[in-house]
Amino acid sequence: MSLATTRYEHIVLDENDIPLISGTNMKVVELVLEQSAHGWSPEELHFQHPYLSLGQIFSALAYYWDHKDELDQNIGDRLERVNQIRNQTELPPLVGDLKNKGLL
Numbered sequence: 001m002s003l004a005t006t007r008y009e010h011i012v013l014d015e016n017d018i019p020l021i022s023g024t025n026m027k028v029v030e031l032v033l034e035q036s037a038h039g040w041s042p043e044e045l046h047f048q049h050p051y052l053s054l055g056q057i058f059s060a061l062a063y064y065w066d067h068k069d070e071l072d073q074n075i076g077d078r079l080e081r082v083n084q085i086r087n088q089t090e091l092p093p094l095v096g097d098l099k100n101k102g103l104l
Contacts, residue, residue, distance in 0.1 A: 002014075002015050003015075003020070003022075004017075006019070006063070008059045008062060008063045009022075009055070009059055010022050010023075010053075010055055010056040010059035010060065011028065011059055011060060011063045018074075019060075019063055019067070019071075021052060021056050021059075021060050022056070023056075024051070024052065024056075026049075026052070028060045028063050028064055028071065029064075029071055029074055029075055029078075031045060031049075031052075031057065031060050031061070031064075032060070032061070032064045032071065032075075033075065034048070035061070042054060042057045042058055042061065045057050
């Protein structure tokens with residue numbers, strides 16, 4: 001995989017221009033989604049991902065805020081694709097039974 005450097009010390013772009021935290025396979029949007037979903041501080045993100053330094057985390061968050069519109073669009077595209085797959089996939093019988101009983 002070829003990587004391109006950015007002006008952010010801990011962020012590289014993969015061959016599809018997806019920002020990754022350097023030295024890992026974690027995408028910037030994955031970290032941002034975790035922060036958003038759980039309301040985690042950078043310190044809590046570090047606790048949850050001890051293999052990431054606080055420098056990497058702050059760099060990823062800075063990259064996100066400096067490229068918010070573009071990355072939010074990427075997140076929206078991903079969610080749309082998940083919903084398409086979900087709508088095209090038949091529910092397993094157990095899930096259908098639980099939904100019919102109001103348990104899901």
